[in-house]
Structure formats: C-alpha cells, structure tokens
Amino acid sequence: MKKILVTGGAGYIGSHTVKELVEKGFQVIVLDDLRSGFEKLLPEGVVLEKIGLENKSAVKEVFLKHKPDAVIDFAAYLAVGESMVEPEKYFENNVENFIHLLDVMHETGCNYIVKSSTAAVYGNPTKDSDIPWKETFTNEYKPAEAALLEGKWGNEELSGEKFLQKFLDLYRALCAGRPELVLSGGDISKLRIPLSIYGVSKLLDEIILEKYNKAFGINYVALRYFNVCGADPEHKTGDCKPKATNLMTLIFAQINGKLPQLAVFGDDYPTKDGTGVRDYIHPSDLANGHVLSLKYLFSGGRSEVFNHATGEASTVMEVIQASEKVAGKKVNYKIESRRSGDPSVSVADSSKAKEMLGWEAKYRLSEMAETAWEWESEYKEKILK
Numbered sequence: 405m406k407k408i409l410v411t412g413g414a415g416y417i418g419s420h421t422v423k424e425l426v427e428k429g430f431q432v433i434v435l436d437d438l439r440s441g442f443e444k445l446l447p448e449g450v451v452l453e454k455i456g457l458e459n460k461s462a463v464k465e466v467f468l469k470h471k472p473d474a475v476i477d478f479a480a481y482l483a484v485g486e487s488m489v490e491p492e493k494y495f496e497n498n499v500e501n502f503i504h505l506l507d508v509m510h511e512t513g514c515n516y517i518v519k520s521s522t523a524a525v526y527g528n529p530t531k532d533s534d535i536p537w538k539e540t541f542t543n544e545y546k547p548a549e550a551a552l553l554e555g556k557w558g559n560e561e562l563s564g565e566k567f568l569q570k571f572l573d574l575y576r577a578l579c580a581g582r583p584e585l586v587l588s589g590g591d592i593s594k595l596r597i598p599l600s601i602y603g604v605s606k607l608l609d610e611i612i613l614e615k616y617n618k619a620f621g622i623n624y625v626a627l628r629y630f631n632v633c634g635a636d637p638e639h640k641t642g643d644c645k646p647k648a649t650n651l652m653t654l655i656f657a658q659i660n661g662k663l664p665q666l667a668v669f670g671d672d673y674p675t676k677d678g679t680g681v682r683d684y685i686h687p688s689d690l691a692n693g694h695v696l697s698l699k700y701l702f703s704g705g706r707s708e709v710f711n712h713a714t715g716e717a718s719t720v721m722e723v724i725q726a727s728e729k730v731a732g733k734k735v736n737y738k739i740e741s742r743r744s745g746d747p748s749v750s751v752a753d754s755s756k757a758k759e760m761l762g763w764e765a766k767y768r769l770s771e772m773a774e775t776a777w778e779w780e781s782e783y784k785e786k787i788l789k
C-alpha cells in the first residue's frame with residue numbers, strides 16, 4: 405500500500421483528495437497546522453501531523469517517521485487581492501516553505517510530488533486564440549515587461565515590473581549559493597505573465613519543480629486548477645475557509661443571510677454580460693486528478709504540467725443564476741469596480757490531461773451549485789459543530 409503525505413490535507417481541495425485517496429486504498433498522512441483547515445473534514449483513521457511547513461526540522465521528522473512514497477502539496481495562501489498588499493507573506497508560505505518541503509523530500513529520498521498550481525499563472529489573454537488556455541502558453545509567450553499590476557510593498561507604491569523584481573530579490577537572497585536554483589532569463593520572462601503575486605508565486609513553484617527535477621531527480625505533476633466550486637456529493641467535506649473567497653460559498657452565504665450583500669467585481673469586461681468569465685471545476689474532479697497523477701508518476705510518467713477544468717465558460721452572472729435556481733431564492737448583489745489582479749476571461753483546454761492522465765471533469769456548473777448549496781445550507785454546520 406503506497407503512503408501519501410498530503411500537505412494542507414485538512415483544507416477545501418485537500419480534504420476532498422484525502423477522501424478519494426483513502427477510498428482508493430492509499431495510506432494517508434496529513435501535514436497541516438489547521439491555519440485554514442479543519443480536522444473534522446478528514447476521514448477516520450487518517451493520521452494528522454499538526455505542523456507548519458515553516459518548521460523544517462519537524463517536517464523532516466515526519467518524513468523520517470512515516471517514509472511517504474509521494475507528496476501531494478496543497479498548503480499555500482491563495483487570495484489574489486491579499487497577495488498584492490502582503491507579498492512577503494506569499495513569498496514565505498508559497499515559495500520559501502515549498503523549497504523547504506522539496507529539500508526535505510530530497511534529503512529523505514521521497515521522489516514524487518503532485519503540486520497544486522492555478523489558472524492565475526496565465527494572466528490576461530493577448531489575442532483571441534490564447535483562449536482556451538493551453539499549458540504551452542507559459543513556455544512560449546515571452547513578455548518584455550511584467551503584466552503584474554502595480555502594488556504596494558509596505559508604504560512603497562511600485563510599478564508591476566519593479567514589484568515583480570522586488571519579489572524575485574527575495575528568491576535570489578534565499579537561493580544565494582545554490583546554482584541549481586538560479587533563475588534564467590527565460591524563467592524571468594515567464595514570471596512576467598501572471599497578473600498577481602499569487603500567480604507569480606505559483607508559476608515560480610512550477611519553475612522550482614523543474615529545477616529540482618533536473619538537479620535531484622524529483623518527479624512532479626503540477627495541476628493548474630481553474631475556479632473551484634462545489635462540495636463532496638456525500639456531504640463529508642466542502643469549503644470551510646474562515647475568510648471565504650469562493651464565489652459559490654459567498655453566494656450561498658448571502659442567500660442564507662450570513663452576508664449582507666454579494667460584491668460582483670466589474671461589469672465592464674469585454675464579455676457577453678460584462679462580468680468576468682471563468683472555467684469552474686468541482687473539487688471531487690480535482691481529487692480524482694490527483695490520484696491519476698500519482699498513478700502516472702508511479703508508472704514512470706515524465707514530469708508535466710496539466711490544466712484541470714471543464715472547458716465551459718461561465719460569467720459571474722451565470723454562476724449567480726445557477727445558484728439562485730438550486731436555492732430557489734434571489735441573491736442580493738452589488739456591482740463594484742474591477743478587482744486588482746483579475747483577468748477578464750480564463751477558460752482552459754484540458755485535453756492534455758485527458759490524453760496523458762485519462763482525466764476528465766465529470767461535474768458541470770449545475771452540479772457544483774447543487775452540492776455547494778447542500779453543503780452550505782445543511783451539512784457544513786453539522787460537521788464543524
């Protein structure tokens with residue numbers, strides 16, 4: 405029986421994946437300090453090591469004790485807006501802690517990892533044919549200046565390019581004296597694509613994976629998930645983040661009277677109703693993708709990056725309508741100005757994951773809304789109480 409160590413396994417997507425791993429017969433160890441996760445979302449019998457990734461020596465002890473065959477790494481911060489005002493927090497958790505994790509893997513002989521990446525690595529399309537996004541975009545498109553929006557670093561207002569370079573200075577300082585981790589000119593061009601520090605941190609993680617693969621033979625799959633919505637159809641887990649950012653979670657919180665009004669950011673995008681277009685994906689489909697990725701790596705598959713999405717384009721207004729339909733109630737919303745770091749359109753081509761992993765999304769938007777509604781209106785409180 406293969407042993408899988410899951411960082412962030414008590415969180416939203418992590419807990420769906422832990423459930424799937426247990427059902428598929430893997431032995432699971434969760435490493436999570438519960439800063440935004442919940443032990444109650446874990447299936448019975450799963451070992452929880454309540455440790456922060458910052459604590460490198462404790463993380464190493466966990467690896468030496470359990471000797472995992474592979475890692476699935478979910479632990480990260482993921483709020484796009486927050487990353488533009490607290491970039492150092494994103495560097496520490498999403499980049500520095502990730503390097504610690506890879507070092508521990510290398511030091512203890514664990515050579516397989518499946519890593520959460522994101523649609524935020526893509527930035528804004530530059531021409532119509534860029535959509536749906538293909539994984540090759542981040543290798544082929546070479547912008548001269550950062551698409552990153554201007555941001556605030558402490559009290560300093562910085563242009564996108566300066567903001568990016570300051571973020572990369574943290575990386576250069578951390579990796580000084582490690583030639584295997586030096587960024588090339590090509591790496592830096594890639595990092596000019598995302599619009600937010602969150603997106604930069606995740607694309608940098610993919611680049612770091614490539615470097616650990618070349619230098620130390622660590623084999624990886626990075627899954628770029630698009631917008632995750634919905635909950636476990638068996639009602640064992642769902643989104644519980646203390647500070648909700650998930651669109652359906654916010655919609656149902658409004659419908660259930662827990663949020664006075666839903667903010668819709670921007671109705672002046674060049675889309676059919678002016679609101680942002682996204683590609684939504686159910687966490688149980690992602691869970692299946694992680695299990696297939698592990699099987700792919702264990703059977704000798706080469707290190708790769710895959711999109712994970714349905715390929716269906718939905719505007720924010722369409723998500724609101726689908727949610728209103730299952731709840732049988734109207735949402736009280738207000739249009740606000742566009743939010744820093746949000747692209748107008750983000751829809752994926754996931755055919756590479758279909759061809760190489762045999763993965764395909766099963767759940768559609770209406771099922772995401774049904775399962776999220778059941779979770780938010782009945783099961784979430786019961787499980788967390």
Ligand SMILES: NC(=O)c1ccc[n+]([C@@H]2O[C@H](COP(=O)([O-])OP(=O)(O)OC[C@H]3O[C@@H](n4cnc5c(N)ncnc54)[C@H](O)[C@@H]3O)[C@@H](O)[C@H]2O)c1
Pocket residue numbers: 411412413414415416417418435436437438439440441442455456457458477478479480481482497501520521522523628629630631632645
């Ligand atoms: N939710 C989405 O829409 C979405 C979309 C694309 C990618 N992702 C990626 O998926 C991953 C999981 O997202 P999620 O929505 O499940 O988030 P989440 O906040 O629900 O889960 C993250 C988990 O990691 C734990 N964690 C965070 N930092 C840690 C640390 N330093 N040490 C130990 N534990 C730590 C938290 O306690 C939590 O349980 C993230 O890497 C995120 O970037 C999420």
